[in-house]
Each structure stands twice: as C-alpha cells, then as structure tokens.
Amino acid sequence: MDSLKIGIAGVGTVGTCVVVKLLGGAVKDTTITRLAARDINKDRGFKMPESQWTQNALDLADEDDVDVLVELIGGADGTALDLVRAALANKKHIVTANKALLAKHGVELAELAEKNNCILKYEAAVAGGIPVIKALSEGLAANNIFRINGILNGTCNFILTEMETKGAGYEETLSIAQELGYAEDDPTFDVEGIDAAQKLSLLSAIAFGQKPNENDVLTRGISDVAAIDFEFAKGFEAVIRLIARAEKKIKSESSSASISGTSGEVVQVVEPCLVRKTSVLSGISGVTNAVQFETDMVDVILQGPGAGGEATASAVLADIADLSQFMKSGMRVTPHVFGRSVSELVASQSETEVMPSQWYIRLNLKDAPGSMAKVTSILAEHDVSIEEAVQRGPQNGEDHRPVVFITHKCEKSAIKNALVALEAIDVIAKDVNYMPVI
Amino acid sequence: MDSLKIGIAGVGTVGTCVVVKLLGGAVKDTTITRLAARDINKDRGFKMPESQWTQNALDLADEDDVDVLVELIGGADGTALDLVRAALANKKHIVTANKALLAKHGVELAELAEKNNCILKYEAAVAGGIPVIKALSEGLAANNIFRINGILNGTCNFILTEMETKGAGYEETLSIAQELGYAEDDPTFDVEGIDAAQKLSLLSAIAFGQKPNENDVLTRGISDVAAIDFEFAKGFEAVIRLIARAEKKIKSESSSASISGTSGEVVQVVEPCLVRKTSVLSGISGVTNAVQFETDMVDVILQGPGAGGEATASAVLADIADLSQFMKSGMRVTPHVFGRSVSELVASQSETEVMPSQWYIRLNLKDAPGSMAKVTSILAEHDVSIEEAVQRGPQNGEDHRPVVFITHKCEKSAIKNALVALEAIDVIAKDVNYMPVI
Numbered sequence: 004m005d006s007l008k009i010g011i012a013g014v015g016t017v018g019t020c021v022v023v024k025l026l027g028g029a030v031k032d033t034t035i036t037r038l039a040a041r042d043i044n045k046d047r048g049f050k051m052p053e054s055q056w057t058q059n060a061l062d063l064a065d066e067d068d069v070d071v072l073v074e075l076i077g078g079a080d081g082t083a084l085d086l087v088r089a090a091l092a093n094k095k096h097i098v099t100a101n102k103a104l105l106a107k108h109g110v111e112l113a114e115l116a117e118k119n120n121c122i123l124k125y126e127a128a129v130a131g132g133i134p135v136i137k138a139l140s141e142g143l144a145a146n147n148i149f150r151i152n153g154i155l156n157g158t159c160n161f162i163l164t165e166m167e168t169k170g171a172g173y174e175e176t177l178s179i180a181q182e183l184g185y186a187e188d189d190p191t192f193d194v195e196g197i198d199a200a201q202k203l204s205l206l207s208a209i210a211f212g213q214k215p216n217e218n219d220v221l222t223r224g225i226s227d228v229a230a231i232d233f234e235f236a237k238g239f240e241a242v243i244r245l246i247a248r249a250e251k252k253i254k255s256e257s258s259s260a261s262i263s264g265t266s267g268e269v270v271q272v273v274e275p276c277l278v279r280k281t282s283v284l285s286g287i288s289g290v291t292n293a294v295q296f297e298t299d300m301v302d303v304i305l306q307g308p309g310a311g312g313e314a315t316a317s318a319v320l321a322d323i324a325d326l327s328q329f330m331k332s333g334m335r336v337t338p339h340v341f342g343r344s345v346s347e348l349v350a351s352q353s354e355t356e357v358m359p360s361q362w363y364i365r366l367n368l369k370d371a372p373g374s375m376a377k378v379t380s381i382l383a384e385h386d387v388s389i390e391e392a393v394q395r396g397p398q399n400g401e402d403h404r405p406v407v408f409i410t411h412k413c414e415k416s417a418i419k420n421a422l423v424a425l426e427a428i429d430v431i432a433k434d435v436n437y438m439p440v441i
Numbered sequence: 442m443d444s445l446k447i448g449i450a451g452v453g454t455v456g457t458c459v460v461v462k463l464l465g466g467a468v469k470d471t472t473i474t475r476l477a478a479r480d481i482n483k484d485r486g487f488k489m490p491e492s493q494w495t496q497n498a499l500d501l502a503d504e505d506d507v508d509v510l511v512e513l514i515g516g517a518d519g520t521a522l523d524l525v526r527a528a529l530a531n532k533k534h535i536v537t538a539n540k541a542l543l544a545k546h547g548v549e550l551a552e553l554a555e556k557n558n559c560i561l562k563y564e565a566a567v568a569g570g571i572p573v574i575k576a577l578s579e580g581l582a583a584n585n586i587f588r589i590n591g592i593l594n595g596t597c598n599f600i601l602t603e604m605e606t607k608g609a610g611y612e613e614t615l616s617i618a619q620e621l622g623y624a625e626d627d628p629t630f631d632v633e634g635i636d637a638a639q640k641l642s643l644l645s646a647i648a649f650g651q652k653p654n655e656n657d658v659l660t661r662g663i664s665d666v667a668a669i670d671f672e673f674a675k676g677f678e679a680v681i682r683l684i685a686r687a688e689k690k691i692k693s694e695s696s697s698a699s700i701s702g703t704s705g706e707v708v709q710v711v712e713p714c715l716v717r718k719t720s721v722l723s724g725i726s727g728v729t730n731a732v733q734f735e736t737d738m739v740d741v742i743l744q745g746p747g748a749g750g751e752a753t754a755s756a757v758l759a760d761i762a763d764l765s766q767f768m769k770s771g772m773r774v775t776p777h778v779f780g781r782s783v784s785e786l787v788a789s790q791s792e793t794e795v796m797p798s799q800w801y802i803r804l805n806l807k808d809a810p811g812s813m814a815k816v817t818s819i820l821a822e823h824d825v826s827i828e829e830a831v832q833r834g835p836q837n838g839e840d841h842r843p844v845v846f847i848t849h850k851c852e853k854s855a856i857k858n859a860l861v862a863l864e865a866i867d868v869i870a871k872d873v874n875y876m877p878v879i
Binding site for chain 1: 575
C-alpha cells in the first residue's frame with residue numbers, strides 16, 4: 004500500500020504540531036513530502052531535508068509527490084485561495100482550517116473539487132478540536148436538522164464569562180483578553196461576530212443544503228453588552244453568551260415544502276443572547292466552544308476547545324486520517340464538500356425577519372412620573388407584550404434608571420420598531436440593549 | 442450506481458423507525474430488500490411486500506440481495522450471534538446495536554469481518570444517538586487517548602438524579618423508574634452496571650487497543666447508594682453518578698512502553714462516583730448520556746440521548762450512510778472493527794489495583810467516646826489520609842451516627858483494606874459506602 008503523500012503550506016503553531024504528530028506516527032501510512040513557509044530556516048523543533056522546503060506555497064500545487072495539500076496559511080483570499088484553486092485543478096485533495104476561505108469561496112471550491120473528483124475537508128475550520136463537521140455530516144447523516152445553536156468564538160465567550168464573574172465592563176475586559184493573548188490587537192473579527200458567522204455559514208451549508216455565505220448571517224457583536232446586563236441576567240437565572248443560531252424557518256402550514264431542508268428558508272443569526280441556566284450552553288465558560296444540534300431523532304451537544312495549536316492540529320490530523328482511509332478504500336466517488344452536490348445547494352436568502360423568541364430589553368428610563376406608562380403603552384402598540392419587568396433605582400445620582408423587560412415571544416421586527424418609537428420619546432436615554440432569550 | 446441492499450433482522454421499536462426513515466429517503470441510494478421478525482403480520486405503520494418478510498432471521502445471511510445485515514435482535518448469544526457469524530461468512534456487512542454481542546464475541550466477529558473484508562459497524566451500541574464511536578475512532582483518530590469518563594446508562598442516571606432531587610431512597614426510586622418504563626422488571630443488567638461495562642469495553646477497545654471483554658471491567662452498581670449520600674454530596678458541592686471510566690495506567694518512569702496504547706495496562710471501572718460540580722458530568726441529568734474523551738491534544742465531551750427508538754435508529758442510519766459512502770468509494774480495504782487489526786489488539790488484564798483517586802467513605806459510627814479516634818487511627822495505619830470529615834448527629838434516636846471522610850488521593854486497595862479493618866472493630870455498624878471522587 005502506498006503511503007499518502009502530504010504537502011503542508013503554512014508551518015506556524017498548528018502546522019508545526021501537525022508535522023510533529025505525523026512524524027511521530029499519529030496517522031498510519033502517511034508521509035510528509037513538502038513543506039512551505041515564509042521562513043524556512045526557523046527552528047521549529049523538527050528536522051526535514053532542505054529539499055522538501057519551499058518559500059513559495061504555490062509550488063505545492065504542482066508537485067507530483069503531493070496527494071493531499073494541507074492549507075494552513077489562512078485568509079479568505081490571496082495565497083490561500085490561489086493555492087487551493089491550483090491544487091484542486093491539479094487533482095490534489097485539500098485539508099484546510101480556513102473558515103474565511105470557505106465562507107467566501109466555498110461554493111466555487113466545492114465545484115472545483117467535484118469536477119476533479121477531489122476531497123476537500125475542513126474539520127478544523129469550525130469549533131477547533133471538536134469533531135462537529137464529522138458529527139453533523141456523518142454522525143447525524145440521516146437526521147433532519149431543525150436547529151443549530153453554537154458558541155463558536157472563544158474570544159467572545161472568554162470576555163463574556165470574565166464580565167460575568169468579575170462584574171467588569173466590556174472595554175476593560177477586552178483589554179485583559181488582549182493582554183492574555185485571547186483577543187487580537189484589532190479584535191473586530193472576533194468581537195463583532197464575524198468569525199462565528201463564518202463558522203455558522205459552514206455548519207448551515209451541511210445541515211440545510213445552503214450555499215455557504217457569511218453575508219447571509221445576521222451578525223451583531225458583543226460590544227453593546229454592559230456589566231449591568233449581567234446583573235439583570237443573574238436575576239433571571241441566566242447568563243449572556245454570543246450564540247450562533249441557524250434554523251429552518253417553518254412557513255405557514257399550507258407550504259409543507261419548507262421543511263425539506265433545501266427551501267432556502269433558513270435563518271442564520273449571530274448575536275448576544277440571554278441564555279437561561281436550564282440550557283447546557285449557559286455552562287460553557289471561557290474559551291471553550293460548544294455546538295448543539297437539534298434534529299428529528301436526537302438532540303446532541305458537543306463541547307471542547309475551539310482554538311489553539313493542538314486542538315486545531317487534532318482536527319487537521321483527523322481529516323488526514325479520513326483521507327488515508329478513503330485512499331485505501333479505492334476513492335472511486337468522493338464525498339461532497341457540503342454533504343450534497345453543489346448543484347443541489349440553494350442560495351440562502353438574507354432574512355431580516357428572524358425566528359420569533361422572547362426578548363430581553365434594557366432601557367434607561369427618565370426618573371419622572373408617567374415614564375413607565377409611556378414606555379409600556381408604546382410596547383403594547385407594537386404588539387410587544389411583557390412577561391417580566393425589573394426596575395432598579397437610579398445609579399450614582401443620575402436622573403435615569405435602568406429598566407429591563409422580558410417579553411413574550413415575538414418577532415425581532417416588533418422589537419426593533421418598538422425601540423425606534425421608544426427612542427423618539429423623551430423618557431429614554433441612550434445606552435439601550437436587547438437580546439433574544441434562549 | 443447500484444443501491445445498497447439492506448436486510449433488517451428484528452423489527453421492533455428501533456427497527457420500525459429505521460425502516461420508516463429509509464423508506465422516507467433518509468439515506469440516499471439504499472433499498473430495503475429483506476425483513477425478519479417473529480410476528481410478520483403485526484401492523485407497524487409501513488407496508489412491505491410479503492415476499493420480503495421472513496420469520497427466520499437466519500435466512501437473511503443467505504440471501505443474495507442483502508449487502509448489509511442490520512442486526513437488531515439483541516442478546517449476546519443465540520440467534521443474533523448465529524446470524525452475524527453466518528452473514529459475515531457470506532461476506533455481508535453488518536450494522537448492529539448489540540453491545541452485549543460485541544462485548545462478549547467482539548474479537549471473534551472482528552476476525553471474521555477482517556477475513557471476509559467486511560465492515561462491522563456499531564455506533565448504536567454505545568450511548569444511543571450520540572455519535573461517540575465515530576468521534577473517538579475518526580474524529581480523534583490521531584489523538585493519544587488518556588482517559589474516558591462516561592455516563593453510559595440512562596436507567597442508573599435517572600434513578601440517581603431522582604434520588605438527588607426528591608431525597609428518596611434507592612428501592613423507592615427504582616420502583617418509580619420501573620413504573621415509568623425506564624427500568625426493567627429485573628433491573629439487574631442496568632443497576633448493577635453490566636450494561637455500562639459492556640459499552641465501556643467497546644470504547645476501551647478503540648481507544649486503547651484492547652480486546653473488548655466486559656469481564657475486564659471492574660463493575661459495581663448503584664444499589665448501595667443511599668439517600669444520605671446525596672445529602673453529604675451536596676455539602677461537598679457534588680452529585681453522585683454511575684461513571685464508566687477507562688484509563689491508561691502510567692507505569693513507573695522506567696517503563697515508558699506503557700503509554701503506547703497497546704500495553705494492556707488499561708484500567709476499566711464502572712462504579713458510583715462523587716462528581717464535583719466543577720465537572721461537566723455533574724450536570725448530566727435523567728436518562729441523558731455523556732462521554733468525555735481526555736487526550737493529548739483535546740478534551741471533548743459529547744452528550745445526548747443514550748436510548749430510545751429514534752436515538753438508536755439515528756445511529757443505525759448513520760452507520761448505513763457510512764456503508765453507502767464506502768460502497769461508492771470502491772471498498773477495496775475495509776476499516777477495522779476496533780480501529781486496528783485484531784492481531785494488534787492486546788488482551789487486557791483484569792486489574793484489582795485501579796487508578797488512585799480521592800475517596801468518599803461513609804461509615805456508621807457508634808455514638809461512644811473514642812469511636813472517632815479508633816476509626817481515624819485505623820485509616821492512618823492503612824495510609825489513608827483524611828482531607829475532610831463531616832459527622833452528623835444520630836438519626837431517629839439510633840445509637841449510631843453517619844460520618845463521612847473525603848480522603849487524599851490513594852489506591853482503592855488501601856481503602857478496601859481499611860474498610861475490612863474497620864468492619865472488624867466494634868464501633869462501626871453495617872451500611873458502609875465508598876466512592877471515588879472525580
């Protein structure tokens with residue numbers, strides 16, 4: 004039996020771990036034949052002959068002794084994209100950890116893979132070391148997926164957990180996360196929910212037959228979450244988490260076609276949520292990730308490390324092991340990148356109307372007679388009905404006081420319209436926040 | 442492309458769900474060709490031509506139009522064993538939910554599968570609808586597994602959770618579980634830990650390269666757990682769960698061979714444990730199952746429904762989907778049943794010395810001067826050192842009072858020897874319990 008010949012592009016923390024484990028025999032019947040890195044002279048703690056190294060990653064797409072290209076360069080475009088395109092065109096299989104690449108160019112690359120009878124695997128692109136892609140696409144292969152709930156960004160989850168336990172504000176906690184290396188100097192990609200949206204778009208593609216596209220995900224980051232929201236959350240026996248959710252929108256009963264999984268009526272949202280303690284997701288702390296799949300037959304939850312060199316390497320190596328097994332079994336027909344042929348994937352529709360839910364609304368209410376009456380009547384006018392209300396005394400002698408409502412189930416549009424109307428009256432100060440309750 | 446031809450033996454709750462889903466197109470490119478059941482005239486809510494039914498399950502092993510035999514008869518021996526043997530001999534692939542069969546005859550059947558180039562899959566045999574076999578054998582394919590912790594028996598977990606929330610005794614709660622259908626009339630198989638031991642032996646086989654054998658699992662059931670243990674547990678911020686644990690025993694440093702995963706030095710234990718609230722497993726309630734894999738690269742936890750028709754069917758169908766994919770890809774070399782060739786599996790050694798841990802010991806101490814001194818000196822003589830002790834007043838005017846110790850880390854043998862010595866002195870009454878703390 005021939006060994007699977009592996010070329011690795013990008014030998015940083017993850018790549019180094021992959022190389023060391025492969026050299027240690029972590030996956031049988033594999034050989035590293037090529038390595039590409041900008042600095043090929045750096046001491047990475049392992050030795051490979053100089054002839055196997057190149058500074059030009061694109062070389063790997065042309066080498067005859069590469070069966071599988073492992074792309075660990077990163078970035079949605081540039082070298083990573085050029086390399087994966089060229090490698091697929093040359094009938095090389097791909098293993099990548101690059102969520103940005105797939106959330107932007109996934110459809111094109113899946114088409115290219117199909118055309119060339121290549122496998123493109125990306126377990127490491129979502130939830131790091133947790134085998135969620137495999138669990139969803141193979142472990143739940145026969146299930147009809149109703150809903151995905153995920154904590155997919157460790158940076159946000161760390162910040163929110165810290166704010167919860169320390170009672171600290173957002174900016175202060177972000178600085179701590181940056182000092183600890185959990186957040187980048189420019190944290191936008193993480194804290195604005197973009198990273199989670201990219202990952203969610205890949206899960207949605209598999210679960211619902213959507214063309215993956217991060218732009219189809221309604222995304223709101225965590226920067227509006229304030230220390231006081233955690234105080235209120237505690238009173239409701241809940242915590243605050245950035246939740247990535249995708250679900251099949253059930254149309255009116257006359258249209259039963261909408262539950263086929265390929266109707267395009269899928270809603271994808273990333274936003275901070277009030278998570279009741281009865282949900283397993285409320286217990287996910289720090290940089291841990293978790294994904295819950297709700298289906299017609301089972302409801303399963305996977306949790307583990309969402310990032311880090313070893314966790315990501317674990318997923319990359321599992322993909323390599325799968326490829327090795329496929330090579331042995333003959334490789335006549337390769338599995339589809341997103342669980343079905345690209346021609347079967349449907350374009351998802353950017354939805355502004357998302358799934359109805361209960362909502363948490365925090366207002367800053369002027370401490371004057373009739374304020375509360377004005378607010379509640381505006382909410383009522385917009386069909387937002389109140390289940391619970393909590394009002395605190397004014398803080399630090401301010402003339403406003405925070406008030407929180409938990410609404411009955413309603414559409415997000417009702418909440419947003421009500422907030423617009425509320426902001427137009429004179430009893431509400433700035434610093435409003437709202438979150439769905441799950 | 443030919444369709445995968447499926448014969449199903451045993452059409453009860455699980456089998457019926459599998460048939461209905463397959464007829465509904467849950468797994469592409471499959472056809473049900475044969476069904477075997479004792480009562481073939483029963484209305485099961487679906488229609489199949491009479492010619493496809495047989496009352497003699499063994500017929501399915503001989504039919505040319507069966508590529509995959511789905512064995513849902515159950516039982517370690519008898520028809521299930523005869524059928525799987527005959528089907529493998531006739532080069533048919535197997536999907537089974539039968540943990541008892543594999544925990545007893547797994548090695549023989551894996552050999553037969555290898556010899557005939559057949560695939561034998563059993564996702565449904567462990568943790569029902571949670572894809573733990575796939576996660577372990579494929580998702581963590583390149584990982585070195587250090588330890589498995591599992592809640593693998595829903596009946597026990599239901600009983601323990603009920604005792605915890607209701608403050609009720611064991612016998613009383615067992616009756617409730619029986620009334621609700623969560624426990625059998627003869628509950629031995631579940632409550633004595635045998636079911637969990639069978640499942641653990643299969644996970645251990647994959648994780649550590651052991652020959653699966655339920656007799657290698659040190660097994661103690663939940664019938665000694667009393668209501669008072671939950672009261673004490675609460676004081677220690679812990680709960681009580683039946684935990685199935687397997688771990689690689691690290692030998693002295695001179696013997697580094699023991700971490701190769703095939704050394705035979707693996708300890709497998711099923712017993713009630715005091716689980717601190719810091720562990721995710723403490724939050725697993727009711728009939729839910731959960732499995733934690735601790736490895737060199739990641740620590741992941743999967744949870745979901747461990748039993749039930751739909752959950753089990755979900756796993757059976759995932760196995761069928763995998764087989765369908767393998768058929769398409771050429772099927773030259775089939776994957777091994779327990780992750781490596783049977784010739785590489787090592788016999789595990791029944792260990793009496795298990796992994797050291799902290800221990801919870803509950804004694805019934807005579808309410809007399811010097812009792813405590815006698816007990817603590819006997820514990821000290823056996824090198825059992827105490828971290829915490831809690832003593833309650835005598836209950837219902839009895840002349841004994843419960844006392845609980847949490848020990849420092851020590852071997853189980855030390856605890857057992859100390860208990861023997863303690864039971865020989867006159868200050869201890871019957872009704873002693875001990876559990877590791879995790």
